[in-house]
Amino acid sequence: xxxxxxxxxxxxxxxxxxxxxxxxxxxxxxxxxxxxxxxxxxxxxxxxxxxxxxxxxxxxxxxxxxxxxxxxxxxxxxxxxxxxxxxxxxxxxxxxxxxxxxxxxxxxxxxxxxxxxxxxxxxxxxxxxxxxxxxxxxxxxxxxxxxxxxxxxxxxxxxxxxxxxxxxxxxxxxxxxxxxxxxxxxxxxxxxxxxxxxxxxxxxxxxxxxxxxxxxxxxxxxxxxxxxxxxxxxxxxxxxxxxxxxxxxxxx
Amino acid sequence: xxxxxxxxxxxxxxxxxxxxxxxxxxxxxxxxxxxxxxxxxxxxxxxxxxxxxxxxxxxxxxxxxxxxxxxxxxxxxxxxxxxxxxxxxxxxxxxxxxxxxxxxxxxxxxxxxxxxxxxxxxxxxxxxxxxxxxxxxxxxxxxxxxxxxxxxxxxxxxxxxxxxxxxxxxxxxxxxxxxxxxxxxxxxxxxxxxxxxxxxxxxxxxxxxxxxxxxxxxxxxxxxxxxxxxxxxxxxxxxxxxxxxxxxxxxxxxxxxxxxxxxxxxxxxxxxxxxxxxxxx
Ligand SMILES: Nc1ncnc2c1ncn2[C@@H]1O[C@H](COP(=O)(O)OP(=O)(O)OP(=O)(O)O)[C@@H](O)[C@H]1O
Ligand SMILES: [Mg+2]
Numbered sequence: 001x002x003x004x005x006x007x008x009x010x011x012x013x014x015x016x017x018x019x020x021x022x023x024x025x026x027x028x029x030x031x032x033x034x035x036x037x038x039x040x041x042x043x044x045x046x047x048x049x050x051x052x053x054x055x056x057x058x059x060x061x062x063x064x065x066x067x068x069x070x071x072x073x074x075x076x077x078x079x080x081x082x083x084x085x086x087x088x089x090x091x092x093x094x095x096x097x098x099x100x101x102x103x104x105x106x107x108x109x110x111x112x113x114x115x116x117x118x119x120x121x122x123x124x125x126x127x128x129x130x131x132x133x134x135x136x137x138x139x140x141x142x143x144x145x146x147x148x149x150x151x152x153x154x155x156x157x158x159x160x161x162x163x164x165x166x167x168x169x170x171x172x173x174x175x176x177x178x179x180x181x182x183x184x185x186x187x188x189x190x191x192x193x194x195x196x197x198x199x200x201x202x203x204x205x206x207x208x209x210x211x212x213x214x215x216x217x218x219x220x221x222x223x224x225x226x227x228x229x230x231x232x233x234x235x236x237x238x239x240x241x242x243x244x245x246x247x248x249x250x251x252x
Numbered sequence: 253x254x255x256x257x258x259x260x261x262x263x264x265x266x267x268x269x270x271x272x273x274x275x276x277x278x279x280x281x282x283x284x285x286x287x288x289x290x291x292x293x294x295x296x297x298x299x300x301x302x303x304x305x306x307x308x309x310x311x312x313x314x315x316x317x318x319x320x321x322x323x324x325x326x327x328x329x330x331x332x333x334x335x336x337x338x339x340x341x342x343x344x345x346x347x348x349x350x351x352x353x354x355x356x357x358x359x360x361x362x363x364x365x366x367x368x369x370x371x372x373x374x375x376x377x378x379x380x381x382x383x384x385x386x387x388x389x390x391x392x393x394x395x396x397x398x399x400x401x402x403x404x405x406x407x408x409x410x411x412x413x414x415x416x417x418x419x420x421x422x423x424x425x426x427x428x429x430x431x432x433x434x435x436x437x438x439x440x441x442x443x444x445x446x447x448x449x450x451x452x453x454x455x456x457x458x459x460x461x462x463x464x465x466x467x468x469x470x471x472x473x474x475x476x477x478x479x480x481x482x483x484x485x486x487x488x489x490x491x492x493x494x495x496x497x498x499x500x501x502x503x504x505x506x507x508x509x510x511x512x513x514x515x516x517x518x519x520x521x522x523x524x525x526x527x528x529x530x531x532x533x
Contacts, residue, residue, distance in 0.1 A: 054421060059350065083427035090425075094418040097531045098440040108426040111436045147532050158422070165426065 002070065005030045005169060005199050006051065011065035013046050013055055020046045021063070022223040028216075030168075033191055033200045035210035035231065038220035039246065044203045045091075047220070048171050051201070052086040053079045069169070087162035091174040093154035095146035095161070102142040104157055105129060108165040124164050131193065132160035133186050152183025159190065163198070170194065172202040176209065188213050207247065211235055219243045286512065293509030296502045302510075306472055309497050316507050318474045319488040322389065323511075325476065326468055326484055327458055329393035334400035335450055341401070342408025342446075343434060349413075365402035372398050373463035381467060389475070389482035392468030396460060400453040407449025411442040416533065444529035448522040455518035459511050461486035485511045 006028040013021035021043045028034055036044050049055040050063050053074060067074050074082040095104045103110055105125045116124075125142070129135040134156040138149070146157055155175055162170055172191075176184040191200055191213045204210050210217055210231060217234040219227045219242075227240045238244050300315055307314030341357065348354040372395050380391040415438060423433040439446070464470075469481040470491060485507050492504035 052425060054425060057421070057424065080427045080429060083425055088425040090418060090422065092418060094416075094422040096419070096422065096437060096441075097533050098437070107423075108428070111423065111426065111428045111432055113432065145532070161426070 003029050005070060006201075007066075007068040007071075009066035009068070011047075011050065011063065011067055013043070013050050013063040014061065015046075015058070016060040020223050021050065023065070024225045026218060026225055026228055028199065028201065030199050031195055031197075032215040033195050033202065033213050035214035035217045036201060036203045036220065037205070037207070037210055037217060037246070038226075040205075042220045043223040044220050045173055048088075048173055048201065048203060051169070051171060052083050052088050054088070084165065085167050086169045086171060087165055087167035088171040089155070089158050089162050089173065089175050091177055093151055093158050093178070095149075095154050095157050097145065097147045099146060100143045101138050101146050101149070101157060104146040105160050105164050107161055128160040128164040129157075131163055131190070132156045133190050134160060150183075152179045152187075155179060155183070156187065156190070159187070163194065167198065169199045169201065172200065174203050174205065177205065184209075207235070219246065221246070286516075289505065289509050289512055292502075292505035293507075296506035297509065301503075301506055305474055306503070309500070312499065314499075314503065316485070316488055316503065316510075318471060318483040319485045319507060320510070321474060321476065322468070322471070322482040323458065323484040323486075325478065326389050326392045326396060326464070326482060327454060329390060329478060330396035330400060330457065331450070331454060333393065334397040334404060334453070338401050338404025338450075338453075339408050339439075339446060341405045343412065343438075345405065345409040346412035347434075361402045361405050364398070365406075368462075369395075369399060369460050370462035370465075373466055376463065377466045384479075386479070387467065387469035387481040388479050389468050390478040392464045392482065392484070393478070395463035395467050396457045399457050399460065399463065403453035403456060404446075404449050407452070408442075408446050411445030411449070412438055414445075415441055419533075441531045441533070444526045444531065447525045447529060451518050451522045451525065455515045455522070458515055458518070459486050461490050465490075 004027045006026075008024050008026045011021065011024040012019065024047060036048065038044055046055060051067060051074070055061050055063055056079075063075075069082065069085060074086075095101075096107055099107060102121075102125055105128050106116075106121055109116060109121075109124070126135060126139075129138065134153060137153060138157075141148075146154065149157060155178070159170075159172075159175070176187050179187065188209065191202065194200060195215075202210075202214065214231045216229065217231045218225055219234065219238075219240070221242050227234065227238060227243045229239070234243060235247060238247060300313060302315055302320065303317050304313065304315030305318055306316065341361075345354050345358055345361075376391050376395040376398070380394060381387055384391075419437060419441060420433060423437045424430075428436070464484055464487050468484055468487065470487040471481045471483045475482050489504045489507050489511070492500040492507070495501070
């Protein structure tokens with residue numbers, strides 16, 4: 001299999017006339033954790049939402065350039081295929097409030113009308129919740145509504161829901177920004193586990209977190225991809241002065 | 253300083269009293285109406301009243317079963333027509349907040365809500381009654397359905413608009429096709445608001461008389477064919493109350509009590525549905 005899984009070529013994204021992501025070129029390797037960093041408003045979320053084509057749902061939003069998944073442009077596929085292969089975890093936990101914990105995990109199957117045997121469902125639920133480090137806490141209350149969980153548990157439920165679909169890539173937009181340190185570290189542990197099976201792209205404002213979990217780091221500034229390199233190098237000896245300033249805290 | 257604060261406390265006390273008095277003025281007429289109708293109507297209510305046909309003038313007894321069945325059928329057919337269209341239209345308006353067509357439809361819904369019911373009755377008379385050369389229950393249903401539409405559309409639209417965008421994105425990010433996002437996620441999450449809009453719209457039209465005057469028209473006999481004239485509670489009340497006979501006045505009070513009770517019940521059911529089906533977001 002090819003090592004590169006996602007590749008952007010001259011990729012741009014706009015909100016109306018507001019040019020938010022500017023000419024991004026990047027190659028992301030399989031089974032790595034990539035941290036995306038940069039000051040607030042620099043277009044990290046927007047770039048992430050272009051990868052699984054959520055960006056285009058916003059009125060007036062558009063994008064151009066190439067976004068390749070395994071060499072195929074996601075913008076020439078049906079968006080449903082793209083989203084089957086690229087899962088997403090949002091900044092705020094958003095379990096389906098009308099579904100139980102159990103049904104939330106298999107929501108991607110159930111809501112798609114895919115018929116499965118009871119035992120297949122049970123297997124997927126247990127496996128996904130175990131990978132999301134949530135199984136032990138909820139195994140006795142699987143039929144309660146997902147919204148009864150704490151924020152951190154809800155976020156892990158959303159991760160379980162995304163990985164239950166077995167995507168190739170998992171996008172995580174500041175998945176721990178609303179969580180306490182304990183939930184955060186359990187999610188970080190989880191990310192390290194998950195990279196055996198998935199490619200993870202994680203937006204974070206937390207530099208320690210980026211340093212702890214990621215193999216490579218991409219630094220965005222004002223919509224441009226300033227630098228993309230091994231995390232170690234980015235944090236010790238970045239090439240670009242803007243990266244250096246950001247990492248040493250000279251601007252936020 | 254002290255005096256200043258005392259003055260403020262007194263002011264807030266005064267405001268409170270004024271509010272209580274105003275609240276009383278709002279509820280008093282309702283309680284009075286309920287009491288009055290109950291007092292007048294309760295004496296004719298009996299099993300026979302609910303199950304028998306009206307008797308000719310002069311004979312004692314007689315019931316309103318034709319009107320009960322008629323109102324039931326007319327409202328049922330009106331709901332069958334209005335609910336699907338209303339919900340679909342509400343979905344469209346909430347999904348397309350700023351398209352030209354949505355703007356125009358929203359305007360139409362607002363205007364429709366303000367059209368006097370008698371005007372709707374006349375229009376349906378020319379649309380359906382005249383071409384078919386007969387008064388018919390179904391034409392009454394159409395008139396009532398037109399009145400239900402704006403209520404259902406508005407409540408569906410407002411309910412769906414209140415759902416957070418993140419909910420829809422969660423579903424879309426799971427590769428769920430758009431029509432399933434609506435039917436499996438958005439509608440179930442907004443079900444309590446949509447249901448209560450529907451029940452309220454039924455409560456609202458159950459007592460409408462004007463649009464039925466020259467559509468369903470009324471019928472002294474029990475009729476279950478939607479293509480023939482049909483009796484209904486409000487028409488019966490109208491006819492009996494304006495008649496010169498005391499026995500008929502009593503029947504009108506009884507029918508009014510039943511109608512009032514039904515509407516109250518529907519409102520209570522609305523409250524319960526909102527509570528029972530509410531999805532905690
Ligand atoms: N829905 C929207 N409509 C219009 N403009 C938007 C919208 N969302 C974001 N923007 C604009 O796009 C720019 C980039 O936003 P984006 O959310 O991608 O930033 P970000 O890097 O994720 O920031 P943060 O770290 O605060 O999450 C911002 O300047 C913002 O003004
Ligand atoms: Mg963001």
